[in-house]
Amino acid sequence: MRTDAAFNKQLVEYQRILKNLAKKFTKDPDVINDLVQETFIRALKYVDQFFDNPRVVSWLFVIMRNIFINQYKRLTYQQNYEDISLFYYNQKLSSEPRMDDVSDQRMMLKDISKILSDMPLSHGEMFNHFVDGYKYRELSEMYGIPEGTIKSRIHIIRKTLQKKLQAKYNN
Template sequence: MGNVNLNVFFQEKRQLLSHFASQFTSDYDEKEDLIQETYLRALKSIHDFINDPKLVTWLYVIMKNVYINQYRKEKRKNVIYDYFLHADSSAYISTNLSENKMINEDIQKAIDSLSTENAEIFRLHLDGYKYHEIAELLQVPEGTIKSRIHMTRKALQQKLKMYDHA
């Protein structure tokens, strides 16, 4: 990487990254988060791309992946009740914030009661990772991942059956 000052480098790319972020969101704070996360991920391999003509494309792909992962995570969070209980969420998600907080705490306790390995696999799944991605990350056969997620979901349904209004 030589004499390249990373602070100067990223300041030079900030306007470009801001433009990229505008393609994903109009919210200022979300744009800033995307830019910062892109910086963090780019730092890991910047030495491989600093003089590469495809640097801009590489930064865009990083930002796009960050956005997609955040979207998947948020999407999963929004449907977690339905995911666990296979019921119409409008039937039991109350506007009462304290009730929602209690439900969230119960879900978290149920997840925390899992074995460390199954909890990790299930959290990755909730974060939006595909079966094959989890299998590759943990170096476990994809079939094993599928069956553990299935068994974990069934165990969580059993622990949270008090919320099943189907």
């Protein structure tokens, strides 16, 4: 039977060991402390199973490693998403005509509508659905066309719009 004093003593010992092990992942003391704390939070759910277990340090290390890997993946994914978003935002700013005046914007929207109306009806309609937020998969189901074909058509429509609008507004 465990006592609170013995349990606290064991946790302090594990904390020291886990801090040393966490240095394999990072040198930042704040990150080390967060890793140890998160490890204990997750491990305490199973406190009855690991108290006085001879392999508890190995088990805690695996928990810590998984926490670190998941955080790293999440951070990497978030950084990649931010980098890609920034890239596309900069691309959009540099490749599309800039309109500050509301009347210029209205005129451009009319021009976009005119260009889309000159295309086959399904193309303009498909592009409008895409702009409204429909996913390629949803458009594929809606039009009964393979998803790759939808992607190609949307790409071609976008390039056509860019080319025609640049020709009109950059001259």
